[in-house]
Amino acid sequence: MKAYALLGGPRQLWPKNIKEILTAAQRNGDLIIGVDRGSFLLEELNIIPDLAIGDFDSLKQPELSQIEATVKDVRYSNPVKDLTDSELMIQTVFKDYYVSDLTLLGATGGRIDHFLVNLFMFLNPAIRQFANQITLIDCQNKIKFFDAGQYKVRKENDYPYFGVAGLESVKNLNILGARYLLENFSSLYPRIFASNEFLPNTHSFNLKFNSGLVAVIFSKDIDRFYNI
Amino acid sequence: MKAYALLGGPRQLWPKNIKEILTAAQRNGDLIIGVDRGSFLLEELNIIPDLAIGDFDSLKQPELSQIEATVKDVRYSNPVKDLTDSELMIQTVFKDYYVSDLTLLGATGGRIDHFLVNLFMFLNPAIRQFANQITLIDCQNKIKFFDAGQYKVRKENDYPYFGVAGLESVKNLNILGARYLLENFSSLYPRIFASNEFLPNTHSFNLKFNSGLVAVIFSKDIDRFYNI
Numbered sequence: 365m366k367a368y369a370l371l372g373g374p375r376q377l378w379p380k381n382i383k384e385i386l387t388a389a390q391r392n393g394d395l396i397i398g399v400d401r402g403s404f405l406l407e408e409l410n411i412i413p414d415l416a417i418g419d420f421d422s423l424k425q426p427e428l429s430q431i432e433a434t435v436k437d438v439r440y441s442n443p444v445k446d447l448t449d450s451e452l453m454i455q456t457v458f459k460d461y462y463v464s465d466l467t468l469l470g471a472t473g474g475r476i477d478h479f480l481v482n483l484f485m486f487l488n489p490a491i492r493q494f495a496n497q498i499t500l501i502d503c504q505n506k507i508k509f510f511d512a513g514q515y516k517v518r519k520e521n522d523y524p525y526f527g528v529a530g531l532e533s534v535k536n537l538n539i540l541g542a543r544y545l546l547e548n549f550s551s552l553y554p555r556i557f558a559s560n561e562f563l564p565n566t567h568s569f570n571l572k573f574n575s576g577l578v579a580v581i582f583s584k585d586i587d588r589f590y591n592i
Numbered sequence: 593m594k595a596y597a598l599l600g601g602p603r604q605l606w607p608k609n610i611k612e613i614l615t616a617a618q619r620n621g622d623l624i625i626g627v628d629r630g631s632f633l634l635e636e637l638n639i640i641p642d643l644a645i646g647d648f649d650s651l652k653q654p655e656l657s658q659i660e661a662t663v664k665d666v667r668y669s670n671p672v673k674d675l676t677d678s679e680l681m682i683q684t685v686f687k688d689y690y691v692s693d694l695t696l697l698g699a700t701g702g703r704i705d706h707f708l709v710n711l712f713m714f715l716n717p718a719i720r721q722f723a724n725q726i727t728l729i730d731c732q733n734k735i736k737f738f739d740a741g742q743y744k745v746r747k748e749n750d751y752p753y754f755g756v757a758g759l760e761s762v763k764n765l766n767i768l769g770a771r772y773l774l775e776n777f778s779s780l781y782p783r784i785f786a787s788n789e790f791l792p793n794t795h796s797f798n799l800k801f802n803s804g805l806v807a808v809i810f811s812k813d814i815d816r817f818y819n820i
Contacts, residue, residue: 475813476809477754477755477785478786480757481784487781504703505703527703527705531781531782553712553760553761554712555715556708556712557705558705558706584703588603
């Protein structure tokens with residue numbers, strides 16, 4: 365089973381077709397999750413989530429009551445906690461719901477500390493084990509995560525650019541078969557190689573590294589944000 | 593001398609009062625810099641930058657001609673290069689213009705690999721030496737950088753929250769005198785402690801750590817982005 369989770373990031377950075385993505389998912393029987401305020405934002409889109417997780421301290425009482433009246437599985441997190449709401453959600457969907465892959469929406473923008481938590485939680489060993497099954501999408505970016513190994517990374521439709529981000533120390537990082545090459549690069553701290561492109565008439569590049577966690581950020585330019 | 597640089601990030605994430613910030617800066621005789629497309633965006637705001645740096649490959653020929661006709665100091669970077677345009681700009685303003693501090697605008701949002709470059713370039717030793725003199729501002733975040741040491745971090749007006757981000761491995765990180773405390777935390781990889789708050793009637797918290805580079809992200813909630 366696939367899963368789609370909406371977090372509390374600003375509406376204007378959501379993918380333009382978020383409503384279609386979620387409606388199609390629900391029709392397919394995929395799992396829909398709201399994380400904290402994301403639960404209420406889903407209901408504003410007329411999508412009742414299957415699961416809502418959070419401390420819900422950003423919701424007004426009538427908003428929370430609406431979630432409790434409509435969502436089958438509501439799980440309350442402790443505001444002072446070891447795992448963030450997003451981390452708790454990831455553990456829950458993979459361990460209790462046995463989903464095969466998870467798409468995170470509403471995970472970018474807004475308060476930058478929140479966004480960085482959503483990006484760097486993948487280094488937490490409790491979450492890292494699921495990193496290669498999780499994709500993060502907003503209006504102009506799609507992010508996938510890779511643990512040490514060798515990969516043929518396929519071009520994503522509509523995203524002309526990609527960046528490679530070592531989220532921690534990395535050993536012998538190689539980007540081959542792309543416009544800008546990198547060979548056996550090692551670093552003790554995060555390094556980001558931005559604005560790379562696929563070669564004409566190719567549909568993948570080769571990514572290889574011996575240690576570290578790497579995010580590949582597929583991106584496109586857009587004229588301005590949309591109002592959803 | 594103070595300096596203000598506009599990068600190419602999306603307009604809608606700029607501080608709402610960017611025009612007032614830059615007009616006041618120019619009146620004070622501060623240095624105004626455009627980085628790549630940021631040079632043209634400044635001119636669209638009717639602000640002629642003192643310095644423009646970039647490979648300018650995102651500008652159309654008449655746009656670049658306008659920059660060359662109006663800006664006193666135009667420096668061209670090599671598109672295949674060791675330093676990004678932002679890094680080259682930082683070196684130039686501190687080494688050639690001897691500025692005392694620098695505010696980065698237009699450094700957030702948009703293509704996430706670009707934003708991460710702007711945030712993690714501070715780990716590059718060539719840039720890190722200036723980290724404590726640089727502030728990054730957008731419509732709802734203000735970011736300052738700290739190298740190992742002990743600091744009283746003052747509350748910033750209008751920003752009720754703060755997060756503390758270890759951008760690399762960190763040793764004995766302490767957040768004291770704040771709503772959520774952290775004592776002697778060490779990590780081999782980046783960790784972000786989000787959504788902290790100042791204690792009532794206090795105007796600072798204590799930040800202490802023995803190694804690593806730490807970003808303090810001051811933030812506020814906003815209803816939606818503005819059109820500038």
